[in-house]
Every structure is written in C-alpha cells, then in structure tokens.
Amino acid sequence: MSAPPTSTLLIIDDEPQIRRLLRVTLEGGGYRVRETDTATLGLQEIAHQTPDGVILDLGLPDLDGTEVIRRLRDWSRVPVLVLSVREGEDDKIAALDAGADDYLTKPFNGRELLARVRAILRRTQLTNEPAIARIGDIEIDRAARTIRRANAEIHLTAKEYALFALLVQHRGKVVTHRQILREVWGPNAEENTHYLRVVMTHLRQKLEATPNSPQHLKTESGIGYRLVE
Structure with missing residues (x-):
C-alpha cells in the first residue's frame, strides 16, 4: 500500500546510514522524504516546510529527542514516530507522554515502519498552528x-x-x-x-x-x- 504522492516525511537523525536506509524504505513506500541531522534544524524544517509526519531519533547531538517533542507540541500536532535504539520502558513512556504518536526501536523492519507511519497519518488530524x-x-x-x-x-x-x-x-x-x-x-x-x-x-x-x-x-x-x- 503506497502513500499519497503529496505525503512528505521529515527524518531527524544524526546517523547518515540510518537516514539513507529510511529514505530508501520510505520512498519505496511512496513518500517524499526530507532529512536533517540536528534537533535545531529539524524544528526549523517543521516550522517552515510543514511535513505531514516526522520520524525522530532520541539521541540527537544538540537536544534530546524527548525535549524536541515537548517543544514541538507547543505549536504543532504533526504526527511523530520515534525511532530509537533505546529499548527501556521509561524512555518509551517519556517520549509518548511528551507527545509522540508511536515508538519503534532500532533495528527496524521496513514493512512494520511503513505500517506504523500509515497508522499515525491516518489517525492524526493535522491542526498545525503557524510557528x-x-x-x-x-x-x-x-x-x-x-x-x-x-x-x-x-x-x-x-x-x-x-x-x-x-x-x-x-x-x-x-x-x-x-x-x-x-x-x-x-x-x-x-x-x-x-x-x-x-x-x-x-x-x-x-x-x-x-x-x-x-x-x-x-x-x-x-x-x-x-x-x-
């Protein structure tokens, strides 16, 4: 099942290999893909380009991903799928409590990733306010x-x-x-x-x-x- 051609996803992850793998997987699923490697650039990208969804790593070099979600939820309801090596229950709960829509651990299965992306885009109505x-x-x-x-x-x-x-x-x-x-x-x-x-x-x-x-x-x-x- 492919995404509509207008659906754009933003990857925020500081690992080039992961971004490359995500791009191949997501573009294969019919999505347009943008990417950044820091929280600061990611928030700016969301504010100015308004993607349809975000795939976010928690271990970013300039700001923890959970804090990125908290700041984002001040002004945006864009769906966020956390993709992280952190497997601990506390990390998952903290990210979801901060406003993430779903949480998937690395390494990931490509088909499951696409299914979860489709799910958060279906159930989340975008009501973004201007930044x-x-x-x-x-x-x-x-x-x-x-x-x-x-x-x-x-x-x-x-x-x-x-x-x-x-x-x-x-x-x-x-x-x-x-x-x-x-x-x-x-x-x-x-x-x-x-x-x-x-x-x-x-x-x-x-x-x-x-x-x-x-x-x-x-x-x-x-x-x-x-x-x-």
Missing part, C-alpha cells in the same frame, strides 16, 4: 522559542515563556489559574496562585506598554487570564 504568532506588536516564534516586541528581542525566563506560550495557544479564551499552574508548574502546584501572580506581573512589565493597564494580558477576576489580540 510564528503575532499579538499586537508582540511576536512569538515557537520554533525558535523567542519573543520580540516592536522588533526588539525580549528575554523571558523559562516560566514566563511557558506561561505566555500557553496563553497564545488558547488566545481569546480564559485559561484558569488551576490549568496554568498544572501545565507550567506541574500537578502539585495547582494551589500556589502566588507563583502565577508574580510571573504574570513580570511578563506584563516586559510585554505590555502599560503594565498596570494591560492591553493583551487580561485578568479574569477570580478565574484566570485571557490573551487578547
């Missing part, structure tokens, strides 16, 4: 994880970035205190609203022209926050 989003004069590049305001790059802490990216993902909707704390700080922090107030204050100071009367980062009293464009 770059603009809210007023604020620009967030979720592939590069950078923020600019009026064309000047703004440094955010990890928590400030995670909070802003979450609000961008749900822009126009109220995101509750509990949801924010769970997703940014973890499930044991749902009652620690003072953490959130402090980070929101700093975020407004960096991104709003008038932090005391914010135009974009709105408070929904007693409920949460809403990002308004």
Whole structure:
C-alpha cells in the first residue's frame, strides 16, 4: 500500500546510514522524504516546510529527542514516530507522554515502519498552528522559542515563556489559574496562585506598554487570564 504522492516525511537523525536506509524504505513506500541531522534544524524544517509526519531519533547531538517533542507540541500536532535504539520502558513512556504518536526501536523492519507511519497519518488530524504568532506588536516564534516586541528581542525566563506560550495557544479564551499552574508548574502546584501572580506581573512589565493597564494580558477576576489580540 503506497502513500499519497503529496505525503512528505521529515527524518531527524544524526546517523547518515540510518537516514539513507529510511529514505530508501520510505520512498519505496511512496513518500517524499526530507532529512536533517540536528534537533535545531529539524524544528526549523517543521516550522517552515510543514511535513505531514516526522520520524525522530532520541539521541540527537544538540537536544534530546524527548525535549524536541515537548517543544514541538507547543505549536504543532504533526504526527511523530520515534525511532530509537533505546529499548527501556521509561524512555518509551517519556517520549509518548511528551507527545509522540508511536515508538519503534532500532533495528527496524521496513514493512512494520511503513505500517506504523500509515497508522499515525491516518489517525492524526493535522491542526498545525503557524510557528510564528503575532499579538499586537508582540511576536512569538515557537520554533525558535523567542519573543520580540516592536522588533526588539525580549528575554523571558523559562516560566514566563511557558506561561505566555500557553496563553497564545488558547488566545481569546480564559485559561484558569488551576490549568496554568498544572501545565507550567506541574500537578502539585495547582494551589500556589502566588507563583502565577508574580510571573504574570513580570511578563506584563516586559510585554505590555502599560503594565498596570494591560492591553493583551487580561485578568479574569477570580478565574484566570485571557490573551487578547
């Protein structure tokens, strides 16, 4: 069974021999193939070329593959099949929890690889958001994880970035205190609203022209926050 001719898969793997084998197997199955050898280039490729699916190695030279999946899931639902030599249950669970759609260990059988690719493409509806989003004069590049305001790059802490990216993902909707704390700080922090107030204050100071009367980062009293464009 061949893939439609428009289906494009991106291979992110630092081993040239594996990339060569994958290309032969996938092109034999009817797919178009692109490839990169680092996480950084892979994320850029996904952002700008929007492949239909990704085959990802976990042992990349610049960033662990599990972290690549986490960053990718900030802004994309592109299907990801992990292909790794790591056979441990913990590695598989971590990758799947981060947002991978399937996990296959090396060495692999070509027919099984093609079957798994077909499966993730069938069951995953692509709802990719653009990697770059603009809210007023604020620009967030979720592939590069950078923020600019009026064309000047703004440094955010990890928590400030995670909070802003979450609000961008749900822009126009109220995101509750509990949801924010769970997703940014973890499930044991749902009652620690003072953490959130402090980070929101700093975020407004960096991104709003008038932090005391914010135009974009709105408070929904007693409920949460809403990002308004």
